[in-house]
Amino acid sequence: MKETGRQQPDRAVLLQGTLDMLVLRALSCSARHGYDIARWIEESSADALEVEEGSLYPALHRMERKGWISAEWGQSAANRRAKFYKLTRAGRAQLTVEIREWELLVRAISQVLHSPATE
Amino acid sequence: MKETGRQQPDRAVLLQGTLDMLVLRALSCSARHGYDIARWIEESSADALEVEEGSLYPALHRMERKGWISAEWGQSAANRRAKFYKLTRAGRAQLTVEIREWELLVRAISQVLHSPATE
DNA sequence: CGCTCTCCCCTCGAATGTCTAGGGAAGAGT
């Protein structure tokens, strides 16, 4: 199964840990249901990011358990049953934290990548 | 568990997937041994990043198996036995790929974070 | 000499989060 070699996930998707931040961000404007969150992230990134449902739904449940988001059943724009999530106060705070940490990380990695030729 | 609140992993460390890139980068200037790689990354990031040995050594072995780096025993600057790694041709190519993907990801996430207030 | 410190290597198990690959229900459009 390796000779076919068609392999590595070229769609690349996400680094572990970034999904929560993106979901929180998606909800920071308005309440959305899961399917809509995925579409919104993909669209906002100009399709550079892909959100798999198999990652998204577990993430939503996780975040609900942590109290960052709360859910409520409702009716979607396409007239279907959908679970709408919105940020809690804690979730909004978490978004701030995650953005700050993300930016620190990006900055730190950038420093390493552009580090002066070193001995 | 919130009143103590002192804890979340403030050291934050790394996102899954970035370690390989940083190690490749560390070796892109010169051959180094594991312990030195860790120190170099930490120093280059002005101590914003911390490289755990429990993550580093498995990563090095992984990357060696993949043919990105090659190892050779030698003598460290402190006069100790140390395993020096250097980039292979494939490893250098991999570094290029990983940097490109990293920058795409950063750009994509940035777009999402700064996405215009959306409906 | 014995002691401690630092350097340097390693492994294991737990935890976490992602992906693939399913399954299913129900409205919309033909």
Add this chain to the structure above:
DNA sequence: ACTCTTCCCTAGACATTCGAGGGGAGAGCG
């Protein structure tokens, strides 16, 4: 009737990181 799309979900495999260990061996000091 049929298919498409929307919408939800889970289970298992997989990868990677982390914390906590263990160990050897040179250096410096009393």
